[in-house]
Amino acid sequence: MVSLCKRRGFIFQSSEIYGGLAATWDYGPLGAELKRNLKEAWWRSIVYERDDIEGLDCAILMRPETWMASGHVSNFEDTLVDCKGCKKRFKIEHITGKKCPECGGELTQPRQFNMMLKTHLGPIEDATSLTYLRPETAQGIFVNFKNVVDSMRRKVPFGIAQTGKSFRNEVTTKSFTFRSREFEQMEIEFFVKPGTDEEWYSKWVAERFEWYVKFGMRKENLRMRQHRKEELAHYAKACTDIEYNFPFGWSELEGIANRTDFDLKQHGRLSGKDIEYFDDVTNERYIPYVIEPSGGIDRSILAFLFDAYREEKVKDEKRVVLGLHKSLAPLKAAVLPLLRNRPDIVELAHKITDDLKKDSKVRYDDTASIGRLYRRQDEVGTPYCITVDVDSLTDRKVTVRDRDTMKQDRVEVSKVRDYLKERLER
Ligand code: ATP
Numbered sequence: 001m002v003s004l005c006k007r008r009g010f011i012f013q014s015s016e017i018y019g020g021l022a023a024t025w026d027y028g029p030l031g032a033e034l035k036r037n038l039k040e041a042w043w044r045s046i047v048y049e050r051d052d053i054e055g056l057d058c059a060i061l062m063r064p065e066t067w068m069a070s071g072h073v074s075n076f077e078d079t080l081v082d083c084k085g086c087k088k089r090f091k092i093e094h095i096t097g098k099k100c101p102e103c104g105g106e107l108t109q110p111r112q113f114n115m116m117l118k119t120h121l122g123p124i125e126d127a128t129s130l131t132y133l134r135p136e137t138a139q140g141i142f143v144n145f146k147n148v149v150d151s152m153r154r155k156v157p158f159g160i161a162q163t164g165k166s167f168r169n170e171v172t173t174k175s176f177t178f179r180s181r182e183f184e185q186m187e188i189e190f191f192v193k194p195g196t197d198e199e200w201y202s203k204w205v206a207e208r209f210e211w212y213v214k215f216g217m218r219k220e221n222l223r224m225r226q227h228r229k230e231e232l233a234h235y236a237k238a239c240t241d242i243e244y245n246f247p248f249g250w251s252e253l254e255g256i257a258n259r260t261d262f263d264l265k266q267h268g269r270l271s272g273k274d275i276e277y278f279d280d281v282t283n284e285r286y287i288p289y290v291i292e293p294s295g296g297i298d299r300s301i302l303a304f305l306f307d308a309y310r311e312e313k314v315k316d317e318k319r320v321v322l323g324l325h326k327s328l329a330p331l332k333a334a335v336l337p338l339l340r341n342r343p344d345i346v347e348l349a350h351k352i353t354d355d356l357k358k359d360s361k362v363r364y365d366d367t368a369s370i371g372r373l374y375r376r377q378d379e380v381g382t383p384y385c386i387t388v389d390v391d392s393l394t395d396r397k398v399t400v401r402d403r404d405t406m407k408q409d410r411v412e413v414s415k416v417r418d419y420l421k422e423r424l425e426r
Contacts, residue, residue, distance in 0.1 A: 001247075001305060002176055004320075008380050010034065010305070010330075011177060023173035023181040025298070030380055033330035033361055034301060035184075039163050041215060041327050042186045042295075046161045053159040053188065054152055058140025060165060064131050066139050067116065069266040075234060076115050076135060078171055082108045091171055117167045117181075133167035138292060140164075141189045142263040146275060156277055156288050157200065159190035163297065175248050177298040184297040191277075191288035194261065197237070200291045201258045205240045208256055208293045212242065212300075216325035217307050221245040222253075235262035242295075244303040253303055254295035261287040304328060308381060314406070322381030323404060326424050331382040332360040333420055336373045338389040340366035348413070349388040352398065355417055356386075360424070378403055384420060 005011040009028035013020040027035050047055040067073050079092040085105025092110050100107055117133040120126075134140065141160045148160055163186045170179050177183070192200045205224060213219055227239040239257040243250045264287050268275035276285045308324045326332070333356055337349040346366065353364040363382075365373055370387065377385050387399040397410045400419060411419050 001302075001309070004309075004379070005031070005305070010380075023170055023179065025177050025180060030330040031301070034304075034324075034328060035297060037328045037330070038297060038301060038304070039184075039186065042163065042211075042297075043161070045211060045214075046159075046188060052157065053161050053190075054148055054154065056141060056144060056148065056160050056162040057164065058137065058144065058162060060134050060167075061119075061121065061131055062134060062140065062143070065270055066143060066267075067132055067135075069270040070139050070142075070263060071234060071266070072116055072132075072135055073114070077112045078115060079110045080113045080171060081110050084108060089171055094172065113169075113171070115168045115170065117169050134165075135168050136166050136294070137162050137164045137185045137187045138189060138294065139263070141187070142267055142290075143271075145189075145191070145264060146273070149277065155281075156279065157190065157192040157196070159188050161186075161188045163187075175246070175251075177302050178246065178248075178251065180298055183299075185294060186297055186300075187294045188292065189259075190291040190293075192291060193279075194286060194289045197258055197260070197289040197291060201238060201256065204291050204293050205242075205256045208254055208295070209242055212244075212253070212303075215304070215328060216323070217244070217303065221303075221307055223250065225250075233257070235259050244299075244307075246303065246306060251299075253299050254293060256291065256293045259290040259292050261289055263290065264288065319375065319378060321378045321403065324381035326383045329381045329383050330361065331363050331377070331380065332356075332424055333362045333384040333386055334373070334377045334382050335362060335364050335386045335388065336370060337366050338370055338387055342390070344393055345388050345390070348392060352386060352388065352413060352416060356420065359417065359421060374401065383424065386416060 008030060010031035012026045012028050014024035014026050015021045046053050080089055081092060081095060082089050083100035083103060083105045085100060086103040088102055095101060116135050119131060119133060120129040121131055122129045141162060148154060163184060165182060166185050167182050170181055173179055190200060190204065209224060212222055221244055223243050225241045225243050232239055237258040237260050239255055241252040242254045244253045264275050277288050278285050304324060308322045310321050310323055312319045312321060335349050335353045337345045339345050349364060353362055356362040374385055383403045385401045392398050396413045398413055398416060399408050400411050401408045
């Protein structure tokens with residue numbers, strides 16, 4: 001997968017020409033499209049198709065008090081040991097004996113390590129200018145709870161959603177983009193009346209599981225895992241992870257947590273501001289409970305890629321297909337002239353490309369034989385290939401090939417745009 005991602009322009013190592021920066025990744029031309037499509041699909045499902053959620057886009061930098069209130073300054077820690085021999089660093093939970101698991105060397109005493117990335121704002125670097133790159137997008141939502149209630153006249157239950165970058169100084173950085181130091185999250189904080197929280201929690205767990213299935217992930221590769229009491233974060237009453245069966249084992253894609261009223265209460269306390277919600281129908285005042293479905297965009301992309309990858313035998317040849325859901329596929333169609341030295345064919349192919357560009361990302365390609373061009377598009381998951389041939393010049397029809405069935409339809413040039421629109425919207 002790492003090699004396909006690089007070869008086909010999905011994901012590159014950050015600063016690769018300098019040897020790479022550990023656990024940071026760049027999305028290439030097709031990866032950037034896939035990521036946009038994934039975020040768009042999420043935003044559409046959460047913010048447009050429901051009427052009880054507002055969108056938000058907060059700054060990455062926040063006042064440091066935010067992270068004191070949330071508990072990140074004192075609790076967002078890993079316990080680490082260093083090997084005195086090879087100098088590698090390990091999380092304590094990954095050590096079984098008393099020696100370094102890699103070289104057998106002697107280990108240091110365990111020590112606490114805060115995972116937030118620090119920076120200084122302004123010209124003077126001292127304790128007063130210290131702040132952090134956010135380790136989660138959630139806190140931006142909590143501190144804006146009142147702003148959203150007041151500006152949008154929202155009533156509980158309702159939610160606030162945002163996508164955006166988060167940063168964690170992760171120690172274990174294997175598994176490709178799965179655990180990155182800079183990554184993107186898609187988070188919802190759903191505010192409910194205390195007492196209704198368990199019901200909402202169950203609804204969200206089911207809903208988020210189905211979301212992955214809706215966008216093509218195979219059910220057998222997904223599971224829910226409820227956290228045991230001793231696993232729960234200090235603020236959580238319950239948490240369920242949606243896990244994907246990665247080649248490196250079942251691992252978390254998204255966590256759905258019942259965060260209780262912990263965060264709002266803490267921000268109320270530390271800011272001294274009244275953060276209570278007033279229900280003008282029942283005349284009650286309370287601090288809402290929060291159900292948080294928190295997913296990782298990079299982890300989702302990785303899971304969607306693994307899930308979509310398949311190898312088939314077609315006429316004794318291997319065919320690699322990325323069977324991505326059409327709404328996620330980076331390119332929606334490729335226009336391929338059968339003969340690139342025929343100006344009239346090339347012209348028609350360009351005309352079709354220009355027409356299709358109005359709706360989505362399409363690509364014109366004449367740099368290889370038609371067999372090679374099809375294989376290239378299959379491998380990056382393009383749902384439709386449109387071939388312009390000699391007959392197209394007289395019958396004004398082109399061949400549209402379906403990625404999954406490989407079935408070919410002859411479609412009138414003037415109807416290709418509608419043909420694709422109808423099929424891509426399904
Ligand atoms: P893990 O236990 O794997 O470190 P977590 O439980 O700390 O994850 P959360 O704090 O619940 O993760 O963050 C919510 C989501 O953000 C996760 O489900 C995951 O998809 C994503 N995420 C968290 N840390 C990373 C990371 N280092 N790289 C990529 N995605 C991440």
